[in-house]
Amino acid sequence: MPMEAQDIENLIRESFPEAKITITDLAGDGNHWAAEVIDESFRGLNRVQQQRAVYASLKGRMDGPSGALHALALTTKAPD
């Protein structure tokens, strides 16, 4: 069952309540998403650490073909 943009945002927001989150449907097929997450908690972390934290917030939904989230491009940063 594919996920909706709001589902993805809600999951990320549980872990990053104050973040600016932008979800984009890249292919218009509800299956290839991009997420930009801008959060103060990322300050001082490198990109790997930032994106690990976002993956963790998705709680296994990226786990393979059986996972609900098929493809997600991540962009993460701290606010300017």
Next chain:
Amino acid sequence: MSEITQPEATQPEATQSGALDTIRQIIASKDVVLFMKGTRTMPQCGFSSRVAGVLNYMGVEFLDVNVLADAGIRQGIKDFSDWPTIPQLYVRGEFVGGCDIVTEMALSGELDALFEQHGIAYDKAAAEKIREANA
């Protein structure tokens, strides 16, 4: 600049410790190691192809490890790196990132800096060409 990352199947059983030992040996054996789907000459996935392409174009010597050829490594590298997607780039034993991060670093010049910091040879002019083409 951002790319889609493709999630990988998670196998139900825990990673064999043998696979983790093999992974440790692999990343210690070469300065630059790319875990990818397919090989540098026959990539089997667009995201793997992109990262291998950047390294090839920058003239960096690297070891390509085809995770499709070994189920233990395919799952093991995700557990080892705590990272759910392939490809994965290692430089001097350190995890650098996947396709999104490596692409971003190539375009910002951070990848050049990383190679310089570790004394790894690369073609600066080629790196500049990548940035000009994507400016």
